[in-house]
Amino acid sequence: MEINKTMEMTYTIPSELKSAMAGKCPRCRTGNMFASPMFSFGSKRMLERCPACDLKFEKEPGYFYVAMYVSYALSVAELVSTCVATYFISGNLENPWLYIIVALVMSLLLAPVNNRYSRIILLYWMTPLFKFNPKVFERVKEKGL
Numbered sequence: 001m002e003i004n005k006t007m008e009m010t011y012t013i014p015s016e017l018k019s020a021m022a023g024k025c026p027r028c029r030t031g032n033m034f035a036s037p038m039f040s041f042g043s044k045r046m047l048e049r050c051p052a053c054d055l056k057f058e059k060e061p062g063y064f065y066v067a068m069y070v071s072y073a074l075s076v077a078e079l080v081s082t083c084v085a086t087y088f089i090s091g092n093l094e095n096p097w098l099y100i101i102v103a104l105v106m107s108l109l110l111a112p113v114n115n116r117y118s119r120i121i122l123l124y125w126m127t128p129l130f131k132f133n134p135k136v137f138e139r140v141k142e143k144g145l
């Protein structure tokens, strides 16, 4: 009887959108980009390097200033859709304070979402250097991370 000593392991590669939504590293799709979950009271800090593949997220000093523009675009899209939804729900065209209050509350509630997803969008789809690398993914999985 022959015993096969090489263990053939197969891993399913998570989809790009799923890893982006979960805040995983763009190169290995395994390590977390952030120190804690989005709506926790803990630190909102982004990790300096991927804990699985050691990718340095801030590829040059001040790189995340670009994320401010992404965050701005996200905020504008959210505010416009919030105000349109407010109009359809309330039918109000006389009182501007309703729109101002709803817009302020929504921008405060969505600040952690914008902070996180502006960086994720920047690293996943606006940084050509950070592409998914199947070899890195395989190496990380073989290490058991």
Ligand SMILES: [Zn+2]
Residues within 6 Å of the ligand: 025, 026, 027, 028, 029, 030, 031, 050, 051, 052, 053, 054, 055
């Ligand atoms: Zn990684």
